Amino acid sequence: MDSISSTQPDGVTAKTGRTTPDKKARGKKRRLPGLAKWLIAIVLLATVALGVFLWRNPFNASAAQQPSIILPVTQGNLNVTVESNGKVEATHQESVTYQTAGHVVEVLVKSGDSVKAGQPLVRQTDQDQKAAVAEAQAALNTAQSKYNDLKKGASEASIASAQADVQSAQAALDTLKAGSSKTDIADAQSDLRTAEANLSVVKAGATAKDIKDTEADLATAQTAYQTLKAGATPKDIADAQTTLAAAQANYQVVAAGATKKEITDAEADLAAAQAKYDALVAPPSASDLKAAQSELTSAQLKLAALKAGPTQAELSKAQLAVTQATSALKKVQTDAALSKQEKELAVAKAVRDLGTAQRAYGSIADQVLNEKGELVVDASSAQYEKYWTAFNALKDAEAAVTQAQADLDSVRQQEINDTAEAQATLDDANKQLQVVQAGPTESDLADAQLAVDTAQKALDDLNAGSAKDTVATAQAAVVKAQTALDELKAGPTKDKLAAAQADVDKAQTALDQLKAGPTADDLAKANADVVKAQTALDELKAGPTQDKVATAQTTVDKARSKLTALLAGPTADEIAAAQATVAQKQSSLAALLEPASASDLSAAEESVATAQKALDDANADLAKTVLTAPLSGIVASVTAEPNANISVGTEALSIYDPSGMHLELAVNESDIGKIKSGEPSAITIDALPGAVLTGTVSTVSNVATTNQDVVTYQVDVQFDPAAHPIKTGMSANATITVESHEGVIQVPTRAITSQGRNKVVKL
Numbered sequence: 001m002d003s004i005s006s007t008q009p010d011g012v013t014a015k016t017g018r019t020t021p022d023k024k025a026r027g028k029k030r031r032l033p034g035l036a037k038w039l040i041a042i043v044l045l046a047t048v049a050l051g052v053f054l055w056r057n058p059f060n061a062s063a064a065q066q067p068s069i070i071l072p073v074t075q076g077n078l079n080v081t082v083e084s085n086g087k088v089e090a091t092h093q094e095s096v097t098y099q100t101a102g103h104v105v106e107v108l109v110k111s112g113d114s115v116k117a118g119q120p121l122v123r124q125t126d127q128d129q130k131a132a133v134a135e136a137q138a139a140l141n142t143a144q145s146k147y148n149d150l151k152k153g154a155s156e157a158s159i160a161s162a163q164a165d166v167q168s169a170q171a172a173l174d175t176l177k178a179g180s181s182k183t184d185i186a187d188a189q190s191d192l193r194t195a196e197a198n199l200s201v202v203k204a205g206a207t208a209k210d211i212k213d214t215e216a217d218l219a220t221a222q223t224a225y226q227t228l229k230a231g232a233t234p235k236d237i238a239d240a241q242t243t244l245a246a247a248q249a250n251y252q253v254v255a256a257g258a259t260k261k262e263i264t265d266a267e268a269d270l271a272a273a274q275a276k277y278d279a280l281v282a283p284p285s286a287s288d289l290k291a292a293q294s295e296l297t298s299a300q301l302k303l304a305a306l307k308a309g310p311t312q313a314e315l316s317k318a319q320l321a322v323t324q325a326t327s328a329l330k331k332v333q334t335d336a337a338l339s340k341q342e343k344e345l346a347v348a349k350a351v352r353d354l355g356t357a358q359r360a361y362g363s364i365a366d367q368v369l370n371e372k373g374e375l376v377v378d379a380s381s382a383q384y385e386k387y388w389t390a391f392n393a394l395k396d397a398e399a400a401v402t403q404a405q406a407d408l409d410s411v412r413q414q415e416i417n418d419t420a421e422a423q424a425t426l427d428d429a430n431k432q433l434q435v436v437q438a439g440p441t442e443s444d445l446a447d448a449q450l451a452v453d454t455a456q457k458a459l460d461d462l463n464a465g466s467a468k469d470t471v472a473t474a475q476a477a478v479v480k481a482q483t484a485l486d487e488l489k490a491g492p493t494k495d496k497l498a499a500a501q502a503d504v505d506k507a508q509t510a511l512d513q514l515k516a517g518p519t520a521d522d523l524a525k526a527n528a529d530v531v532k533a534q535t536a537l538d539e540l541k542a543g544p545t546q547d548k549v550a551t552a553q554t555t556v557d558k559a560r561s562k563l564t565a566l567l568a569g570p571t572a573d574e575i576a577a578a579q580a581t582v583a584q585k586q587s588s589l590a591a592l593l594e595p596a597s598a599s600d601l602s603a604a605e606e607s608v609a610t611a612q613k614a615l616d617d618a619n620a621d622l623a624k625t626v627l628t629a630p631l632s633g634i635v636a637s638v639t640a641e642p643n644a645n646i647s648v649g650t651e652a653l654s655i656y657d658p659s660g661m662h663l664e665l666a667v668n669e670s671d672i673g674k675i676k677s678g679e680p681s682a683i684t685i686d687a688l689p690g691a692v693l694t695g696t697v698s699t700v701s702n703v704a705t706t707n708q709d710v711v712t713y714q715v716d717v718q719f720d721p722a723a724h725p726i727k728t729g730m731s732a733n734a735t736i737t738v739e740s741h742e743g744v745i746q747v748p749t750r751a752i753t754s755q756g757r758n759k760v761v762k763l
Contacts, residue, residue, distance in 0.1 A: 071748045078746070080739035082674055084715070086665040088685070088730040090656030091718065094631060096121060098652055099624035100129075103645045111638050112727075115629040115655060122627040122640045122652050129622040136618040138333075140611035145334040146341070147604040154592035162589040169585045173578040180566040188563040195559045199552040206540035214540055218533035225526040232514035240511035247507040251500035258488035266488050270481035277474035284462040292462050296455035303448040306440040318433040325426035332422040336415035343408035346584060350397065350404040357397035361390040392576060399577040400584070633657040636728055656728055661721050662698060663732050666705070666712040674738040675700055681717045681736045688724055695719030697736060 106123040109115060154162075227233075232240075258266075368377045368387045377383045440448075487493070596604075627640075633655045640652040663683060667675060677700055683693040698718040704711050717734050751761050 071751050073748075074746045075743055076746060078739075078741040078744040079737050080674075080741075082667065082671045082736045082738055083733065084665040084667050084671075084736075085731065085733045086663050088661055088726060088728055088732050089664055090633075090636070090658070090728050091660035091662050092631065092633075093636060093654060093656035093728070095651050095654045096627050096630065098124070098627070098646045098648055098650050100124065100621065101647050102625070104640050104642050104652075107638065107640045107642055109635050109638065109653070111635050113635045115633065115635060117629055117632045119629045120626050121629055121635075124625040124627075124646070126622060126625040129618065129625055132618040133615065133622055136611065136615040140608070140615050141330070141333065142337045143604070143607040143611040145337060147601070147608050149334075149338065150596040150601055150604050153595055159589070159592050162585070162592050166582065166585040166589055169578070169582040173575070173582050176570045176575055176578050179569040185563070185566050188559065188566050192556070192559040192563050195552070195556040199549075199556050202544045202548050202552045205543040211537065211540050214533070214537040218530070218537055221526070221529040221533045225523070225530050228518045228522055228526045231517040236514050237511065240507070240514050244504065244507035244511055247500075247503040251497075251504050254492050254496050254500040257491040263485070263488050266481070266485040270478070270485050273474070273477040273481040277471070277478050280471050280474045289459070289462055292455070292459040296452070296459050299448070299451040299455045303445070303452050306445055306448050309439040310436045314436050318429070318436040321429040322426070322433050325422070325429040329419070329422040329426050332415075332418045336411070336418060339411045340408070340415065342588065343404065343411045346588075347401070347404040347408050350401040354394075354397040354401050357390070357394040361394040364390045392572065395573050396576040396580055399573065400580045403577065403581065404584075627652055629655055631655060631657055634727075658721060658726070661719060661726060661728075663695065663717040663719065663734055665715040665717065665734055667715050669704065669711045669713065672700070672713040672715070675715055675736055676738075679736055679738060681719075681734045683717065683719055683732055683734050685724075685726065685730055685732045687730050688726070691724055693719050693721070693724070695734065 102125045104122060105125055107121075108123065109121050115121065364383065364387050368375055368383050370376050375384065375387065377387070636654045636656050638653040640646075646652070675697060677697050679697045681695040681697060683695050685691065685693070695717040696719070697715060699714075699716045701714040704713055706712075715736075717736070747761055752759050754760075
């Protein structure tokens with residue numbers, strides 16, 4: 001509830017119709033009229049007179065039993081105020097809404113976060129928009145390329161290629177007209193004879209020789225089986241005995257000990273080990289020191305080069321490779337677009353020609369064919385010739401459409417292959433550029449440092465002499481060689497004798513197995529070989545199967561068809577198709593040689609402008625998928641949620657500027673007339689106890705709001721929040737100074753009494 005209040009010098013505050021003295025009060029100041037000043041002076045004199053009277057008549061005062069209280073009368077400033085409460089709101093607050101439909105991918109802020117103007121807040125799905133940008137960019141590139149090509153005309157390479165196509169098509173036509181060569185016919189005849197001979201062989205069945213050879217294989221398998229079944233021959237046993245005798249002889253050699261040569265070789269090994277040891281304990285040579293110093297210098301230079309990073313030449317080379325790869329990719333795309341356009345135009349022309357041929361054929365066919373599709377005109381008539389001319393033209397047009405579509409499909413596939421290859425080259429160049437720009441990795445530097453440390457250690461080791469462990473290793477090699485020599489001189493060990501004895505035992509076992517005869521597994525395997533040979537012999541004697549004869553007959557039929565086609569020569573349709581190809585290539589060459597017209601250039605330029613606008617629109621649509629902050633401030637609320645479907649115009653979040661705040665008050669109709677714009681106000685906020693902010697009335701509404709029969713008017717108080725952590729929606733109280741008076745006589749509240757409706761001061 002709003003009220004007018006005032007404050008007395010002793011700090012007592014009244015809530016209704018009271019004033020507040022404030023020697024430092026700010027705002028509008030008003031002086032009392034002259035009559036009011038006279039009345040105040042009379043009251044003051046009356047008070048003084050009462051004091052004199054009581055002083056002169058102490059007995060009467062005591063007799064009345066009325067205690068005397070002295071209350072001071074002061075003079076100061078008087079402020080008249082209106083109090084009200086309300087909610088804190090931001091002066092500048094904006095709602096951020098979705099500009100395009102879709103669903104939310106990521107919400108980058110939360111309520112209470114500080115943001116800068118232009119900062120991304122919410123990201124939406126953008127696959128379709130990115131695809132649209134890529135498509136628009138490709139369309140612009142194609143349109144620009146077509147315009148550039150029209151402007152500068154066909155290149156020498158394009159003209160040369162078109163001329164080569166014409167020559168190739170003409171050569172194919174000439175070859176077709178010339179018919180099959182003698183060599184081709186001779187080869188086809190030879191293939192037919194071979195196929196027929198093979199068919200005869202298959203039909204005739206196996207020859208006596210084939211059966212004889214297979215019978216020989218069967219006899220061999222049976223002999224092997226019988227031999228195995230009969231057991232080892234005296235020769236087999238003799239061979240096994242020979243192997244046993246060799247193993248026994250080897251055992252005797254081992255048991256006899258080392259030969260003079262073996263001892264001599266061992267002494268040579270000992271001398272070599274001793275020489276290596278002597279070299280290690282000897283001081284390093286000057287050449288060794290020089291080589292170690294050179295190795296250290298090389299490693300240090302490599303480490304310094306890595307630390308210095310890539311040179312400008314290396315960066316330029318890598319960047320040039322990227323530029324060249326990019327240009328190559330663009331050229332591939334441009335050439336492919338032109339080739340596709342040419343083939344598409346050829347398909348369209350062939351389709352148009354086919355339509356024309358179909359209409360011409362239909363027109364004459366209606367005149368010369370009956371319901372069964374039979375010619376009803378004489379072969380000597382003009383309509384008969386006209387019909388066949390239209391029929392051949394129709395077939396030529398159909399073949400031309402088929403060929404044009406095949407050429408277009410080939411160009412499209414070539415575009416895919418060339419683009420993929422050029423893109424791979426560009427990707428490799430970009431990766432190499434990134435490697436060069438990034439400079440050496442920590443691993444590279446570590447390896448280079450390790451190489452320096454290793455070279456330094458090698459040099460230090462040379463200067464310090466061989467390490468103890470290296471000398472110890474060489475000493476161990478000497479001991480090992482000495483031990484080997486001692487072992488040879490000492491004779492064979494038990495292990496060597498045992499190995500030689502094992503060889504003897506193995507040879508004895510093999511001899512025993514031969515004497516014992518074959519095993520069941522050996523007999524089964526030999527018998528299987530006999531069965532296999534018998535089956536092959538039975539198949540030969542039974543003769544060829546129907547499947548083999550049919551396969552051989554098919555081969556003969558194919559060879560005969562090929563020979564017939566070669567002897568017959570090319571058909572009229574094949575020659576017509578070849579002639580159409582020549583005409584099409586000649587038309588393409590003529591189009592390249594003819595300069596572009598002004599209308600063609602204008603149309604191409606307009607296509608570039610249209611493609612550029614489409615690209616700009618696509619980029620604008622892509623930008624709408626990221627909501628950015630319209631101002632710097634604090635996020636007031638966030639309604640956006642990841643994965644939520646959204647529509648255009650829906651609010652995602654709101655932001656307010658914390659540097660400017662205002663308090664919205666609802667003032668009752670009895671006080672609203674006292675408040676004017678520009679009047680000062682003291683503001684206290686419930687969430688900030690002890691803090692008092694200074695504000696100014698900014699607007700006073702002239703339109704009332706009625707709520708449950710209570711009429712109020714909105715008053716806005718502007719204030720600076722300074723460093724206080726004030727948020728929108730906080731509850732606050734405002735004390736607005738509506739009047740200010742200077743030099744007013746002030747009487748304590750306790751000295752004021754009521755008489756009816758009047759307020760009086762008793763003297």
